[in-house]
Amino acid sequence: MAKQRKDTPETGKQSSDIQPAKGKLGIMIPGMGAVATTFVAGVEAVRKGLAKPIGSLTQMGTIRLGKRTDSRSPKIKEFVPLAGLNDLVFTGWDLFEDDMYTAASKAGVLERELLNNIKPFLSSIKPRKAVFDRNYVKKLDGTHVKKGKNKMELAEKVRDDIKEFKKSSGASRLITIWCGSTEIFLQPTAAHQSLKAFEKALQQNDEAIAPSMIYAYASLMEGVPFANGAPNLTVDLPVMRELSRQNEAPICGKDFKTGQTLMKTILAPGFKARLIGLHGWFSTNILGNRDGEVLDDPGSFKTKEESKLSVLEHILQPELYPDLYGKFSHKVRINYYPPRGDNKEGWDNIDIFGWLGYPMQIKVDFLCRDSILAAPIVLDLVLFLDLARRTPELRGIGIQEWLSFYFKSPMSAPGLYPEHDLFIQLMKLKNTLRHLRGEQLITHLGLEYYD
Numbered sequence: 485m486a487k488q489r490k491d492t493p494e495t496g497k498q499s500s501d502i503q504p505a506k507g508k509l510g511i512m513i514p515g516m517g518a519v520a521t522t523f524v525a526g527v528e529a530v531r532k533g534l535a536k537p538i539g540s541l542t543q544m545g546t547i548r549l550g551k552r553t554d555s556r557s558p559k560i561k562e563f564v565p566l567a568g569l570n571d572l573v574f575t576g577w578d579l580f581e582d583d584m585y586t587a588a589s590k591a592g593v594l595e596r597e598l599l600n601n602i603k604p605f606l607s608s609i610k611p612r613k614a615v616f617d618r619n620y621v622k623k624l625d626g627t628h629v630k631k632g633k634n635k636m637e638l639a640e641k642v643r644d645d646i647k648e649f650k651k652s653s654g655a656s657r658l659i660t661i662w663c664g665s666t667e668i669f670l671q672p673t674a675a676h677q678s679l680k681a682f683e684k685a686l687q688q689n690d691e692a693i694a695p696s697m698i699y700a701y702a703s704l705m706e707g708v709p710f711a712n713g714a715p716n717l718t719v720d721l722p723v724m725r726e727l728s729r730q731n732e733a734p735i736c737g738k739d740f741k742t743g744q745t746l747m748k749t750i751l752a753p754g755f756k757a758r759l760i761g762l763h764g765w766f767s768t769n770i771l772g773n774r775d776g777e778v779l780d781d782p783g784s785f786k787t788k789e790e791s792k793l794s795v796l797e798h799i800l801q802p803e804l805y806p807d808l809y810g811k812f813s814h815k816v817r818i819n820y821y822p823p824r825g826d827n828k829e830g831w832d833n834i835d836i837f838g839w840l841g842y843p844m845q846i847k848v849d850f851l852c853r854d855s856i857l858a859a860p861i862v863l864d865l866v867l868f869l870d871l872a873r874r875t876p877e878l879r880g881i882g883i884q885e886w887l888s889f890y891f892k893s894p895m896s897a898p899g900l901y902p903e904h905d906l907f908i909q910l911m912k913l914k915n916t917l918r919h920l921r922g923e924q925l926i927t928h929l930g931l932e933y934y935d
């Protein structure tokens with residue numbers, strides 16, 4: 485029977501200083517496509533009791549507190565003060581004028597019957613004019629676009645939108661989450677190194693500044709937290725880290741972890757745990773939604789590819805296990821195939837080896853629905869970012885590494901490698917919540933049960 489020896493560290497922190505989630509939470513979404521509409525329609529469907537928020541940790545997840553014998557496992561949403569679904573209000577930007585009902589119908593993810601049940605609500609959400617430039621997303625072209633003499637003026641227009649939404653919606657707090665298309669591959673330049681350099685570059689229309697960065701700058705200037713669902717640099721830049729800390733607007737990204745990469749971060753830690761070697765991992769996808777069309781452009785694909793490729797290196801740590809992972813081959817392909825729509829098919833061929841080097845193979849054929857997997861991530865991220873903003877210990881630290889759980893390319897402090905293992909990420913997330921509430925962290929040591 486368990487004795488009372490403590491083997492879990494106490495954090496010594498108390499939670500009383502987290503501000504309550506009072507009033508409405510405004511969600512602002514650049515990019516009102518498949519993911520955004522599946523998320524917003526889903527929230528409304530759950531609010532109306534038409535469906536359940538499957539896949540959402542904030543809505544369905546529990547958190548164990550204390551010892552296994554304590555039987556304390558509250559729901560996460562009862563353990564930390566999160567905004568309730570009824571308090572969420574929405575706006576967005578897009579270069580197409582479709583309201584959310586039309587956009588959701590075109591995306592073809594959710595069934596017509598469900599959409600019709602919530603049609604008046606969805607139709608009421610109309611996109612604001614986008615900051616858009618075809619040089620950054622070659623496959624798209626639209627007319628619902630802001631004009632300005634330079635990028636600074638465009639940023640000011642986004643800031644005006646943010647202020648207007650706050651006023652008209654009556655929201656007490658705001659969050660921005662990028663659900664826009666994947667932009668071309670860019671690398672940080674001198675323009676991204678400081679606020680001063682970035683603002684000068686905005687005035688000079690510097691090509692190093694992509695539209696997503698303009699939304700990020702505008703949000704952070706308004707003190708609004710920003711999450712990035714695509715692999716673009718966007719907030720993963722020194723200037724944004726500086727702004728985030730300065731204005732106490734938490735940031736996180738990049739690239740929602742869904743589909744094939746989710747599977748990779750579930751399987752690869754398992755191989756490493758059992759010291760199973762890897763010769764190679766070939767991943768290919770077919771998908772036919774607009775995201776697939778955008779990724780058909782080599783510039784946008786390169787951004788995505790970089791994000792997808794980094795995962796295995798970080799999880800498998802070849803430098804620590806040269807005999808197992810020293811020279812594996814890793815390929816990722818995405819093919820745009822219209823008949824599939826949002827229902828992607830991802831094939832993985834995994835060449836592994838075991839005892840004495842004997843080879844084996846695993847094949848994964850995942851018939852997945854990308855936006856169905858992404859929508860609960862969007863919900864959790866906006867609720868957790870809002871929590872971070874209300875928590876004195878988190879709001880001024882910039883990157884919220886504890887939200888790595890949701891991303892293919894998690895952001896981490898400069899010089900620190902990102903954590904990709906889904907299970908470590910989940911432990912980090914839950915331990916952060918325990919820490920905020922002054923609960924003991926859980927190490928899973930468990931010797932006290934056998935004293």
Ligand SMILES: NC(=O)c1ccc[n+]([C@@H]2O[C@H](COP(=O)([O-])OP(=O)(O)OC[C@H]3O[C@@H](n4cnc5c(N)ncnc54)[C@H](O)[C@@H]3O)[C@@H](O)[C@H]2O)c1
Nearest residue numbers: 515517518519578614663664665666714740742774775854
């Ligand atoms: N669905 C997933 O599982 C998943 C996973 C990881 C990342 N993502 C990323 O999330 C993003 C959205 O995916 P989706 O399937 O909804 O794509 P989508 O093509 O259906 O929607 C993207 C929307 O963004 C709009 N857009 C593009 N540039 C814009 C700009 N500058 N301002 C405002 N709007 C802009 C497009 O017009 C489009 O409506 C993509 O970047 C995708 O790579 C999706």
